[in-house]
Amino acid sequence: MSQEQTLGQSAEWAVEVEHLSRRFRGQIALDDICLRIPVGSIFGLVGLNGAGKTTLLRHLVGAYKPQHGRVVVLGDDPVAHPDVVLKRVGYLTEVDSLPMWARVGDLIDFTRALYPTWDDAYARNLCDHFALSRHASLASLSKGQRARVGLLVAIAHRPELLVLDEPSSGLDPIARGDILEAVIRTISQDGRTVLFSSHLLDEVDRVCDCVALLHEGRIVESLTAEQLPLRYREILGRVSAGERPPTIDRAFGWRISGDEWSAVIAAETIAEPEFEQRYGVLEQRELTLQRWFSAQVASGTRPHTVLSTAEVTADA
Amino acid sequence: MLLHLAADGTPIYNQIVDQIRYRIISGQLRPGDDLPPIRALAESLRVNPNTVARAYRELEQEGLVEKRRTTGTFVRELTERRSLSERRRLLVPQIDKLIIQSRQLGLQWDDVLAQLQQRNSEISSQEQRS
Numbered sequence: 001m002s003q004e005q006t007l008g009q010s011a012e013w014a015v016e017v018e019h020l021s022r023r024f025r026g027q028i029a030l031d032d033i034c035l036r037i038p039v040g041s042i043f044g045l046v047g048l049n050g051a052g053k054t055t056l057l058r059h060l061v062g063a064y065k066p067q068h069g070r071v072v073v074l075g076d077d078p079v080a081h082p083d084v085v086l087k088r089v090g091y092l093t094e095v096d097s098l099p100m101w102a103r104v105g106d107l108i109d110f111t112r113a114l115y116p117t118w119d120d121a122y123a124r125n126l127c128d129h130f131a132l133s134r135h136a137s138l139a140s141l142s143k144g145q146r147a148r149v150g151l152l153v154a155i156a157h158r159p160e161l162l163v164l165d166e167p168s169s170g171l172d173p174i175a176r177g178d179i180l181e182a183v184i185r186t187i188s189q190d191g192r193t194v195l196f197s198s199h200l201l202d203e204v205d206r207v208c209d210c211v212a213l214l215h216e217g218r219i220v221e222s223l224t225a226e227q228l229p230l231r232y233r234e235i236l237g238r239v240s241a242g243e244r245p246p247t248i249d250r251a252f253g254w255r256i257s258g259d260e261w262s263a264v265i266a267a268e269t270i271a272e273p274e275f276e277q278r279y280g281v282l283e284q285r286e287l288t289l290q291r292w293f294s295a296q297v298a299s300g301t302r303p304h305t306v307l308s309t310a311e312v313t314a315d316a
Numbered sequence: 317m318l319l320h321l322a323a324d325g326t327p328i329y330n331q332i333v334d335q336i337r338y339r340i341i342s343g344q345l346r347p348g349d350d351l352p353p354i355r356a357l358a359e360s361l362r363v364n365p366n367t368v369a370r371a372y373r374e375l376e377q378e379g380l381v382e383k384r385r386t387t388g389t390f391v392r393e394l395t396e397r398r399s400l401s402e403r404r405r406l407l408v409p410q411i412d413k414l415i416i417q418s419r420q421l422g423l424q425w426d427d428v429l430a431q432l433q434q435r436n437s438e439i440s441s442q443e444q445r446s
Contacts, residue, residue, distance in 0.1 A: 184363070
């Protein structure tokens with residue numbers, strides 16, 4: 001990524017992360033992360049459990065101070081000026097972190113006092129829409145209803161940046177739908193940005209216009225939804241009994257089932273003359289987000305980690 | 317508009333284009349009918365508004381819809397001849413599939429045509445009875 005621009009000077013980026021690294025007790029959690037999130041986008045951060053997604057998001061809301069590198073959110077440093085930055089940010093955590101002893105109305109009033117831009121009409125509207133009673137205690141609500149309360153207090157001040165950490169995790173389909181709808185509605189208001197982490201790739205595929213894959217603390221790749229089919233293709237072929245699939249330079253994410261094989265390859269490689277004939281490629285497909293994810297995770301995994309059984313590498 | 321989006325790997329954008337195109341060419345959506353506003357459709361389908369906008373642009377390029385500056389997007393008038401060729405075009409993928417599968421099964425084309433004829437008369441007679 002180019003660094004000619006001075007950090008925080010651009011109205012183009014809602015989030016700028018430069019060379020962010022983080023260790024916990026010597027263990028690398030984030031490793032030289034560089035990431036830019038355009039204003040007005042819905043940005044999906046995908047990765048396996050433990051990839052570092054939550055750690056990265058916590059840096060953006062000022063909960064962690066960068067050990068190395070810099071983080072700029074909405075043009076400002078969230079650790080140095082939390083009062084300025086956090087008023088413009090909405091944050092919904094993965095963990096059920098709402099105060100269980102409070103009532104819905106208490107939490108709303110408490111949060112309202114923190115945000116000068118709080119929109120009472122919008123908050124009431126969301127309460128009705130989600131069928132939430134102000135008098136209900138949070139402890140008495142279902143997990144889905146608590147997630148809706150969390151969402152309400154994250155968006156009722158109409159944040160410029162909405163950060164959602166695994167918002168769908170463990171929720172029923174209706175609650176997940178409500179959250180996605182709120183994400184879309186937030187983005188529909190011009191100039192607002194949503195960043196959410198998820199491992200539900202079908203949701204990410206529907207909603208996001210940019211995706212970054214975080215794996216073992218590193219950003220493996222960051223791309224827009226339109227770039228994915230331009231960058232890669234999936235190729236498929238067949239071998240006769242006992243033979244091994246062809247060795248293809250730069251192909252990755254190999255899958256073998258019976259006599260059929262499939263791999264992911266850069267679109268420019270496949271455009272080389274006679275590529276298909278040379279390797280016996282029978283079919284080409286557009287790469288799905290799902291396939292991209294598993295191929296990148298398999299090829300980006302360091303040797304000490306055990307490969308999942310679904311992923312067989314040809315050169316293993 | 318109640319579109320059905322499958323998570324089967326078909327790009328969302330293509331699914332939206334295909335389903336709206338089908339509604340227009342089959343006459344479920346009439347000339348002059350409005351398409352839902354981009355934001356409203358995006359919210360109800362829970363997809364990125366840019367994806368819907370891109371689908372609308374594609375339909376506009378195909379000449380099926382037209383954008384008005386203030387009143388959104390509406391279905392264009394199709395000429396009779398245009399409409400027939402569009403309807404034919406919608407069958408092309410299924411026809412291709414039929415041809416490929418027939419070849420893979422080693423069936424002669426005359427045999428496939430005869431089978432088509434026979435199924436058509438079977439279905440017609442079933443319709444008459446009910």
